[in-house]
Amino acid sequence: MIGIVGGVGPYAGLDLARKVFDHTLAGSDQEHLPLILLSLPATIPDRTAYLLGEVAENPGRPLAAVIGRLATAGATVAGIACNTAHAPTIYNQIVSQLQQQQVNIELLNLVAETIRFIKRHYPSSKKIGILSTTGSYRFGVYSEPLRQAGLQPIVPDTRMQEVLVHAAIYHPEYGIKAQTNPVHPQARAQLLQAAGELVRQGAELIIKGCTEIVLALPEEQLHGVPAVDPAVALARSLIRHFNPNKLKPL
Amino acid sequence: MIGIVGGVGPYAGLDLARKVFDHTLAGSDQEHLPLILLSLPATIPDRTAYLLGEVAENPGRPLAAVIGRLATAGATVAGIACNTAHAPTIYNQIVSQLQQQQVNIELLNLVAETIRFIKRHYPSSKKIGILSTTGSYRFGVYSEPLRQAGLQPIVPDTRMQEVLVHAAIYHPEYGIKAQTNPVHPQARAQLLQAAGELVRQGAELIIKGCTEIVLALPEEQLHGVPAVDPAVALARSLIRHFNPNKLKPL
Known part of the structure; x- marks a missing residue:
């Protein structure tokens, strides 16, 4: 399945999922790709607030936990619907957590x-x-x-x-x-x-x-x-990694 | 978590999730409710085609499988974003499958x-x-x-x-x-x-x-x-079952 880390914010997760559907070659429900969206916003501190020193907890750890749950549920490739989470101090924390916990998933970088x-x-x-x-x-x-x-x-x-x-x-x-x-x-x-x-x-x-x-x-x-x-770039990349034949030409 | 059976069709799943967010009292990302959406359209035959005798497989079984996966991932209340799946021959099959497999989730009827x-x-x-x-x-x-x-x-x-x-x-x-x-x-x-x-x-x-x-x-x-x-009625009911204090007044 394609995994989407939602909740950061909630509508952004839906937006990325919608773009995956929009850029998939499909003429019926059944031709769309399998997708899971997890939106667990309460567990993830605001990314900007963390970067500005207003909250102490690095959002990277709970974001990695969401990705772990996506992998457990069957996602093989994933993306995070939040640009700010790609700041190195957060993103590097995510990647190191996933390595430590040996989470088997391909995380694409927005x-x-x-x-x-x-x-x-x-x-x-x-x-x-x-x-x-x-x-x-x-x-x-x-x-x-x-x-x-x-x-x-x-x-x-x-x-x-x-x-x-x-x-x-x-x-x-x-x-x-x-x-x-x-x-x-x-x-x-x-x-x-x-x-x-x-x-x-x-x-x-x-x-x-x-x-x-x-x-x-x-x-x-x-x-x-x-x-x-x-999100369009990431959605297209998620499709390409999952099944390049399903990517709609631009 | 609130669980959403998507994929029937894919955009309908997003639409129901969006309505859950729209009807939730929340002023920040963190105040939104936890939600999981599973969109596995390839596994679920078209509901109308089944009812009209054009396909043999009852979509109730794969729909119940999706609900089982939602429960395993942590959903406690769920809804199906498809009206036709609520035809008795399909819906009763879903309910009996969930009972047989002792899936612990509250399924709301659209x-x-x-x-x-x-x-x-x-x-x-x-x-x-x-x-x-x-x-x-x-x-x-x-x-x-x-x-x-x-x-x-x-x-x-x-x-x-x-x-x-x-x-x-x-x-x-x-x-x-x-x-x-x-x-x-x-x-x-x-x-x-x-x-x-x-x-x-x-x-x-x-x-x-x-x-x-x-x-x-x-x-x-x-x-x-x-x-x-x-979907608005169902979204509001999902919120009410999960946490009635988070339901936005109409």
Whole structure:
């Protein structure tokens, strides 16, 4: 089965599962791939809060526990529907826990799959704008791997990151984590403004580097440049690893 | 955990999970309820095809196997995101399998929860229109329990059921099972026409009695009468059974 670590947040897990179905070649129920989604949000501390030092517990351990349960239930390949969980201090903890516990599953890395997707489908884009949580921002979740891949990350300044982007995700009233369905117009407006600023700074492509951002900005283009959804890259990679013949051409 | 039997069809499983989240009182990821979704569509024959005698295997057995796996993974209450699976010949098979295998889980019945929901929230509606698969139609999945509850079912005539409703779900080109995201306009138009016919026959409320129909007709009113989504009734019941304090008021 394809395993999905949901709950981080809950809607992001559904979104990744939906993209697996959307990108599967299937003309009937029976032709879809086997999939398990586990959404255990209460057990997993907020990833950004941990990275910013606001909570002590590394979310990597409970995330690894979810992956262990996915493997026990029969998943052979898995992905985590949360960008911030791919910060090295969290992700390395997940990987080492899985090794220690000898969990037999192939865990795909959302960030690595996104960069592979960009290089394949947008080979001429070199300056890559990043919208993400402040946790991902400070820990270079996308910017470091992009640099290593020979691409130039374009990020908001610290004030714009805090006031526009972080608030759009975490504000207790209009933030996407507090009000998801539908997203509050103010959250969307702030993210659109931040995206515009990245394009003004030269971004030739924008990574919607947080699952909540994708919910607010579903479009495939923002301010005239491609807007890449990491969940699409990961969903396609999950299908390819499970059965490449079931992958729908783009 | 709340367990969801997905895969029947795959998008219906996601839809039910989403409704559990939508109807949960939660202001952060961590406040959402634990949930597992299993989508194993290849193992489960089409429910309508079985009821119409086109396939021999009763889908009840593989559906019970999925519920068993949900219980093993930790689910304590579960629902099946498929109306047609609640036809007595299938549903009774599920229940007897679970008893035989001593599966320890509370399985909620989508049809019973829908009727409870209608009686509670629309107590003055007595004539209940039903849009469903031809399997549900012929086996009285909604009409029999509605009669037992003292309500009057209003159903399409056999030709309208076949040409408008069944084709909207199963047509190989424009049917919802073949093209889900987005739904083909013709599928939606046919279902709207059928709903109009039920209202013309006196229906005071319409049950969108197939998960695919809900995807095509998301609105809460059709031709001036309430249009009830069984998945909402089931989602709310799953939350109530798991933790009534987490149920969002309607």
